[in-house]
Amino acid sequence: KLGMGSGQFDYLMIRALVARGKHAEAITRIQAQADWETSPELVVLFAEASLLSGDREKARLYFDDALVLDDANPDAMLGLSRLEALAGNTDTALGFIDQSLAIKPANYRAYLLRGEIEAISGNWREAIEAYEQAYALNDFIADGILGEVRAYLELKQFPEARKQLAVAARRFGNDVRVTYYQALASMMEGRSEDAIDLFREVLTA
DSSP states (O other), X not given: OOSTTSHHHHHHHHHHHHHTTOHHHHHHHHHTSTTGGGOHHHHHHHHHHHHHTTOHHHHHHHHXXXXXXXXXXXXXXXXXXHHHHHTTOHHHHHHHHHHHHHHOTTOHHHHHHHHHHHHHTTOHHHHXXXXXXXXXXXXXXXXXXXXXXXXXXXXXXXHHHHHHHHHHHHHHTTOHHHHHHHHHHHHHTTOHHHHXXXXXXHHHO
C-alpha cells in the first residue's frame, strides 16, 4: 500500500530524509512509528540517521539490533561496513560488503561503498571495478561513473577519465561535480586556462 496514510509511505519518506541527510527529522519520524524498534527496516534507518548525526556508538548498537531482528539484513551489514571503514578496519569492512552482496547481489549501494573503501585504501583498480558495477546497476545516479573518473585521474589515465567524463556530462550535465572533475582533469593535463574557467563555473554554481 502506497497511500499517503500508509506505513509504506512513512517508510519511504523516512528513507528520503536519511538520503538527503536530514537526520534529525528522520529520527523524529522513526520514533513516532508504533513499535519501530521491532522493525529491522526502521531500526536500520535509525542507525543510518544516527551515523549521519555523528553518533557512531549508537549507530553500531542499532545496526547490531537490526541483525538480531533479521540476521540476513543486507543494509545493516552495509552500515556495519561503513563503521568499520571509518575505524580503519578495511578488511572487516569489505567482509561485511561481501556478506551483504551474498544476500542482495544487485545492490548498487554495496558496490559504491566498496568503491569508496578501495579508493581510501589507494586500490584504484579495485575501486574502478566496484564503481563500474555500481553504475551498471543504477545509471540514474552519478556517483558510480564519477567514482570511475576520480580513480582514472588518480592513475593519470586521462583518456579513460575523459571518456567517462563525456558520458557523465551527457547524463548529469547539471551536476556540479561533473564540472569540478572537468576542471581537475584540465589542470592535471596542464591546460590551466581551461581549468580556471571551469573552476569559476563550480564556484558560481
